[in-house]
Amino acid sequence: MRPCRAIGFDADDTLWHNENIFERVHERYRALLARYHDAGTVDRTLFATEMRNLELYGYGVKGFTLSAIETAIALTDGRIGAEEIQILLQQGREMLAHPVELLDGVAETLAALAGTHRLLIITKGDLRDQERKLAKSGLAAHFSHIEILSEKDEAAYATVLRRHAIAPAEFLMVGNSLKSDILPVLALGGAAAHVPYPLTWGHERVAEAPAAPGRFFPLASIRDLPALLRP
């Protein structure tokens, strides 16, 4: 690929596990509501509630927990008990307090790239939660800047790159979400490396792989980055 000066990294499901925590919570949520509805109905209704609330709540565990309580009340016609709502609250706190588990290869790859490139984190979600995860990850020292955004679209990336005086042509974004990490950066003229995570939240799914020859790089692992960047 063409030389790049700055590399942006998504955080959740790119540097550390996240969607697997949500997946386990979804399983317990289905079990909690199993005597009222089948798993498909529970999943669809919760997702619809999350999408309806996304504009107000934004991304993150607190908004998810509020949507899960709202959905549980709706799906049970108000028969859900206070103890069950307490379980949902407790589950939300456990998600926030969850240990950070780095993905395979992340620590070594970042340590190597930090010596040769300017590294940024560009993530979305809840401010305090993302800061806490970064602190727990032990990775903070590798990054020159941390950008926690409420949305990762073309305009948001343009603002971040302008703020740090990075030209799109010298920027590579690395992430697991085609929608949030890859497509908006390609649209700006930057390069993007897609490292898929085994699970993808419905909201982040897109139908088509991008076509941007010489600027889009599907990778099997973050470990493949140094070879991609070698001149």
Added chain:
Amino acid sequence: MRPCRAIGFDADDTLWHNENIFERVHERYRALLARYHDAGTVDRTLFATEMRNLELYGYGVKGFTLSAIETAIALTDGRIGAEEIQILLQQGREMLAHPVELLDGVAETLAALAGTHRLLIITKGDLRDQERKLAKSGLAAHFSHIEILSEKDEAAYATVLRRHAIAPAEFLMVGNSLKSDILPVLALGGAAAHVPYPLTWGHERVAEAPAAPGRFFPLASIRDLPALLRP
């Protein structure tokens, strides 16, 4: 006062009303739980829950709503009904969707100062909620930078000033909270103007007014800023 190049503004209760919205919500909360407990017990228990959850949830409406649901379950020994929890969820959404009401004098004062000084917003709380309020306020164009932090302590201000290459000696912070807007900036060697709001959340109350002659300025209104800044 000594000349200053950059002015930081707190947002909630400095530029627009906020605590009055929480105050109305507290009144409705007391009424909701009145058949279980007196107002003092409700207030104290909710505040204790908020403080216990603050490290995990951070500031903002979503964390407040989760703490309010948790407290309602605890204070009623689980007898609270799903309809009442639905009311709390609905109340949280209304707080997030609430119109932004500027404080008296804010629009004119910022318009005047934007011509002579570099203006920043330095606020804490929920990322999306603060961005939405700023967009609704119509004030965004006056500010060169918006900093939404998870905490406003000395270290956080030091990071922000370093990031924008502002020396503490040429910085004035304006806000309603002695704890979050005034004391940490004075400790760094900056100047601070305190414009009190009629209501102060318990967590932001401090016992003592700061002593920093020539750097601390209690003002009755944001309208008094231009005179303070006049050389």
